[in-house]
Every structure is written in C-alpha cells, then in structure tokens.
Amino acid sequence: MAIFTDFTNEHIAQNQGSKKNLHKRKFIEKFSFSFIWLAATFTIVILFFLVGYVISNGIKVIDLEFLTTRPAGGVSGKGGISTTVVTTIYLVFLTISIAAPLGIGAAVFMIEYAPEFLKTKGFATHLIQIIRTSVEILAGVPSIIFGLFGFAVFVSYMKLKFSLLSAGLSGACLILPVIIRTTEEAILTVPKSYREGSLALGATKWQTVFNVILPSAMPGIITGIILSVGRVIAETAVFWVTLGGSYRLPKNLLSSGRSMALHVYMLASETRAFDKALGTSAILIVIIIFLNLFINIASRQFSKKFSGK
Amino acid sequence: MMVRKLLLIIASTSVLIVGLIFLFTFIESTDAIYQIGLGDLLTGTIWRPGAIIGDTEGQFGLIPMILGSIYSTLGAILLGVPLSIFTAIFLAEIAPPLIRDLFRPAVELLAGIPSVIFGLFGMIVLAPLIRNFEVAGNSGFGILNASIILAIMILPTITNVAEDAIRAVPDSYRHAALAMGATRWQTIITIVLPAARSGIVAAIILGIGRALGETMALIMVIGNSIAIPTPLDGNPLTLLLATARTLTGNIAVEINYAAGVHRSALFFTGVLLFLLLLIINRIAHFILKERKIS
Numbered sequence: 306m307a308i309f310t311d312f313t314n315e316h317i318a319q320n321q322g323s324k325k326n327l328h329k330r331k332f333i334e335k336f337s338f339s340f341i342w343l344a345a346t347f348t349i350v351i352l353f354f355l356v357g358y359v360i361s362n363g364i365k366v367i368d369l370e371f372l373t374t375r376p377a378g379g380v381s382g383k384g385g386i387s388t389t390v391v392t393t394i395y396l397v398f399l400t401i402s403i404a405a406p407l408g409i410g411a412a413v414f415m416i417e418y419a420p421e422f423l424k425t426k427g428f429a430t431h432l433i434q435i436i437r438t439s440v441e442i443l444a445g446v447p448s449i450i451f452g453l454f455g456f457a458v459f460v461s462y463m464k465l466k467f468s469l470l471s472a473g474l475s476g477a478c479l480i481l482p483v484i485i486r487t488t489e490e491a492i493l494t495v496p497k498s499y500r501e502g503s504l505a506l507g508a509t510k511w512q513t514v515f516n517v518i519l520p521s522a523m524p525g526i527i528t529g530i531i532l533s534v535g536r537v538i539a540e541t542a543v544f545w546v547t548l549g550g551s552y553r554l555p556k557n558l559l560s561s562g563r564s565m566a567l568h569v570y571m572l573a574s575e576t577r578a579f580d581k582a583l584g585t586s587a588i589l590i591v592i593i594i595f596l597n598l599f600i601n602i603a604s605r606q607f608s609k610k611f612s613g614k
Numbered sequence: 615m616m617v618r619k620l621l622l623i624i625a626s627t628s629v630l631i632v633g634l635i636f637l638f639t640f641i642e643s644t645d646a647i648y649q650i651g652l653g654d655l656l657t658g659t660i661w662r663p664g665a666i667i668g669d670t671e672g673q674f675g676l677i678p679m680i681l682g683s684i685y686s687t688l689g690a691i692l693l694g695v696p697l698s699i700f701t702a703i704f705l706a707e708i709a710p711p712l713i714r715d716l717f718r719p720a721v722e723l724l725a726g727i728p729s730v731i732f733g734l735f736g737m738i739v740l741a742p743l744i745r746n747f748e749v750a751g752n753s754g755f756g757i758l759n760a761s762i763i764l765a766i767m768i769l770p771t772i773t774n775v776a777e778d779a780i781r782a783v784p785d786s787y788r789h790a791a792l793a794m795g796a797t798r799w800q801t802i803i804t805i806v807l808p809a810a811r812s813g814i815v816a817a818i819i820l821g822i823g824r825a826l827g828e829t830m831a832l833i834m835v836i837g838n839s840i841a842i843p844t845p846l847d848g849n850p851l852t853l854l855l856a857t858a859r860t861l862t863g864n865i866a867v868e869i870n871y872a873a874g875v876h877r878s879a880l881f882f883t884g885v886l887l888f889l890l891l892l893i894i895n896r897i898a899h900f901i902l903k904e905r906k907i908s
Binding site for chain 1: 617
C-alpha cells in the first residue's frame with residue numbers, strides 16, 4: 306500500500322513537472338518560429354527593397370528617347386540604350402541557337418541512348434561517365450573562367466577578335482549545362498508507357514524520340530531555354546572579356562558590341578551616370594521578372610500534364 | 615545507329631569544352647609559371663604589373679587577391695548562411711502553403727537578377743551607408759560592402775539546396791518525433807536538421823563556390839586595390855572597411871589590356887580559380903550523391 310501511495314505522489318509530481326516543461330517547450334517553439342518568420346521576411350524585404358529601389362529610380366530616365374537613341378560613348382554617359390538592346394537580342398539568339406541543339410542532343414543521348422551503351426562493357430561506358438562528370442563540372446565553372454576561355458580560344462587563338470561570335474560561342478558554353486540538365490529532367494518525366502506504345506506500333510528508336518518523347522517533353526525543354534535566355538541577359542563577366550564593349554550597332558558576327566548588362570557595368574564604373582545605369586537595370590529586372598513568371602506558369606502546366614490532374 | 619553515334623558526339627561537347635578550358639588556361643599560364651615560378655606566384659605579396667607603372671620588372675604575387683577572396687567569401691558566409699538556412703527551414707517546415715507559393719518565386723527571382731545590378735546597388739545604396747562609419751580612409755567600398763552584396767547573391771543557392779535537403783527527410787521521422795511528444799520546433803532541431811545535415815553542408819559549400827566565382831558585382835564594390843587588405847586604423851574591425859581585390863576581379867580588371875608575362879599571370883589566376891572551384895564543387899556533389907544513395 307505504501308508503495309502504491311509513493312508511486313502516485315511521484316506520478317503527480319512528475320505530471321506537474323512535465324506540464325511546466327510543456328509550457329516552457331511551447332514558449333521556446335513560439336519564440337523560435339517567430340524568429341524564423343522574421344528571418345524569412347527579412348530575405349523578402351531585401352529582395353523587394355532592391356527591386357523596388359532599382360525600378361522606382363530607374364523609371365525616371367526611361368522614355369521613348371532613352372529606348373531609341375544609342376549610347377553617346379566616351380565618358381559622358383549621355384544617350385540611350387538602343388544599340389545595347391539590339392546587341393542583347395543578337396546575343397540571346399546566337400547563344401541559344403548554338404547551345405540548344407547541342408544541349409538537347411546531349412540530353413537525349415544521356416537519357417535515351419546511354420543506358421544501352423552501359424550494357425556493353427568497354428570504352429563507351431567510361432565515356433558516358435566522363436560526359437556526366439563534365440556536365441557537372443561545367444555547371445560549376447564561374448562565368449569569368451568561361452570568359453577567360455573564350456578570350457584565349459575565340460578572341461586570341463581563332464582570331465575572331467572581340468565580337469558577337471566570340472561572345473556567342475563563350476556564352477553558349479556557359480548555358481550548355483543548364484539546357485542539358487533541364488532537358489534531361491523534362492525527358493525523364495515523360496511516362497515509360499509513351500515509349501512502349503510508340504515502339505509497339507513499330508516505330509524505330511529515333512522515330513520514338515523525335516515524334517513522341519521530344520514533343521511531350523517540349524514544355525520542359527522550353528522552360529530550360531527560357532532559363533538560359535535569362536542567364537545570357539544577366540551575364541556580364543563573360544561578355545566583358547569577349548564582346549569588346551563598343552556602343553555601336555554590330556554590323557555582322559565579327560563586330561564588337563555591348564549588351565545591356567555590360568552597359569550597366571560600363572555606365573556605373575566608367576562614367577558614373579548612375580541614373581542611366583539604374584534605368585537600364587530597371588528594364589533588365591522587368592525582363593527577368595517576366596521570364597521567371599513564364600517559367601513558373603510553364604513548369605506548373607508541365608507537371609499538371611503528367612500528374613494526370 | 616548513325617543517329618546514336620551522332621548524338622554521342624554531340625554529348626561529348628561538354629567533355630571537349632572542359633578539356634579545352636583546362637588546356638588553354640593552363641597553356642597560357644605556363645609562361646608565368648616558368649618565368650615567375652609557382653612559389654612566387656602563390657606566396658608573393660606584391661602584385662605590380664610592370665606595364666602599368668612603366669617599369670619593365672613586374673611583380674606578380676597573388677597573396678593580396680587570395681586574401682581578398684577569402685575575406686569577402688568569409689564575410690558573405692557569416693552574413694548569408696544563417697539567413698539562408700533560416701529561410702530554407704521556413705520554406706520547408708514552417709510556411710503555410712500560400713506564403714510558400716509567394717516566397718519561392720521571390721527567392722528564384724533573386725537568383726535571376728543580373729550580378730551587375732547587385733553591384734550597382736552596392737555602389738549607390740550601400741557605399742554611402744558604409745561611409746557613415748567615421749574612420750579615416752573609409753571610402754564605402756571594400757570588404758564589408760562586398761560581403762553584404764555577396765551574402766545576398768549566395769542566398770538563393772544555399773536556400774534552394776538546403777530546402778531540398780530538409781524536404782528529403784522522410785515524414786515518418788517527423789511523425790515519430792511528434793508522437794513522442796516533441797514540439798514542432800524540437801522535431802525540427804533535434805530530428806529534421808540533423809537528418810538533413812549533410813545536404814545543408816553541401817548547400818553551404820556550393821554557396822562558398824558561388825561567392826568565390828562571382829566577379830562583376832565584386833569589382834564594382836570592393837575597391838580593387840592591389841595591396842594586401844589591412845585594418846585602416848588600430849581597431850582590427852576596420853579591416854572590413856579596407857579595399858581589396860579578389861582572384862576573379864584580378865582577371866576581369868586587367869585581362870583586356872594585359873600582355874606578355876602579365877597576361878600569363880592572369881591566366882594562372884584563372885587556373886588557380888578553376889582548380890579551387892573544381893575541388894569545392896566536387897566535394898559538394900560527392901556529399902549530395904552520398905545522401906541520395908543512403
């Protein structure tokens with residue numbers, strides 16, 4: 306009996322203790338959660354402040370004249386951004402048309418054909434492993450190294466000078482891993498039944514890839530390409546050492562030019578025309594926001610398509 | 615069969631590019647290695663390309679830039695890592711779905727903003743603020759400015775990878791902890807985060823790689839001086855206000871007009887950077903792969 310009483314008393318004491326303990330734990334939880342809310346909010350505040358500051362200050366200099374006149378050159382910081390917009394568009398087309406076929410082809414190979422190669426032992430097996438590692442390495446190479454590489458190979462060794470072509474080739478190397486990775490992911494989400502259906506109908510492997518898999522994966526591939534467009538528009542380091550920076554309109558693939566992002570850098574560090582640098586930045590940010598919106602919508606639809614909802 | 619071979623050749627482009635990057639930067643840097651010597655390049659404390667001073671004898675020691683890269687990256691990690699990890703915990707564990715759907719695109723947007731715009735922001739907004747510290751020689755440009763800008767720039771990288779790692783922890787872990795009477799916070803701290811630890815470490819390593827590789831934003835805010843960064847006065851904290859130059863900045867600032875050994879020394883800077891980031895990224899990939907297997 307005595308033992309039983311002891312037990313109860315102890316039990317009650319424990320119970321009271323754990324209640325107090327629970328309060329303490331709940332308090333710590335509340336405190337920590339508010340702290341994390343605060344930190345996350347701070348992150349968003351930084352973003353909104355940065356974007357808001359650039360857009361609200363940049364919009365002051367943006368008018369039709371700013372968009373349609375070319376930069377005056379020299380250190381005056383006068384003029385608009387017309388030629389830089391055109392150069393940026395040229396660069397986007399050039400890099401994408403070089404990198405997209407290579408990137409999509411590489412991704413198709415790695416997902417659809419590489420597994421067959423892996424069954425046969427030998428050189429091919431090693432090569433596939435080496436390709437995979439190379440893509441990973443490329444994705445981590447900082448852009449200034451791509452610039453240095455482009456400077457050594459295209460600008461100096463191949464004597465393409467500071468030109469759209471040099472910049473386009475270097476830029477293509479920069480976005481190649483992005484396109485490979487996103488295309489691989491897109492192809493992986495195409496259900497196996499699509500392949501089996503096509504092969505069962507008597508289509509060859511390549512017919513299946515070209516007529517069934519690539520069209521199904523297209524939204525994902527386009528997402529990757531849009532992502533790369535964003536990378537090219539935002540890139541500066543590569544073009545700083547390969548594009549030359551001329552403010553004139555490029556006449557052909559071998560003329561020098563200046564992209565919008567490069568123009569921001571040159572305005573800010575060489576002329577101190579901060580208002581115009583902010584104006585150009587505001588346009589860049591708005592473009593990036595639209596590209597991101599597009600990617601979000603596209604990838605949402607893509608995942609909807611295959612989740613069957 | 616033809617198609618397969620053609621695709622194999624296309625897929626090998628990446629190997630070719632990696633090979634060419636290494637080959638060309640290495641070949642271009644051999645002049646510097648022979649004429650200056652590896653030891654002098656890596657331990658020399660003075661960087662003075664002759665062409666600028668008008669003196670024929672240049673000195674090419676990379677210690678100032680190595681220190682500049684280390685200081686600015688350390689600063690960025692100190693400021694950026696806590697914020698990134700908290701944001702990742704928030705997105706993965708705490709945020710209500712609606713808030714998360716608003717926050718995620720915002721973090722993605724941060725990753726897409728051109729680096730020159732961060733640099734511009736540092737020049738126009740941060741520099742005048744930092745100039746308020748009344749220390750002789752404080753220009754507003756320097757390690758502190760660079761660290762803040764870098765911290766913002768590495769935030770999306772670390773947040774995304776860390777969030778994935780936290781999300782990858784099986785729900786059964788959480789349920790077990792909650793069923794044992796742990797609060798949600800105790801579950802996160804004692805169960806979820808330790809389980810996601812290796813992924814979070816990989817996230818931080820990738821963030822370090824991103825910080826070391828950043829170029830344009832840094833040359834806009836760090837001051838680009840070629841001297842070893844030292845505190846401006848007796849207070850060691852004023853080291854943060856000192857101007858510096860990073861390895862990446864060294865290449866970008868001088869490559870367009872460099873010639874001879876000077877040019878070769880810049881390529882050597884590139885080789886150093888390439889190898890450094892190769893190691894860093896390989897470690898991060900290795901950790902992430904080990905996680906997937908387990």
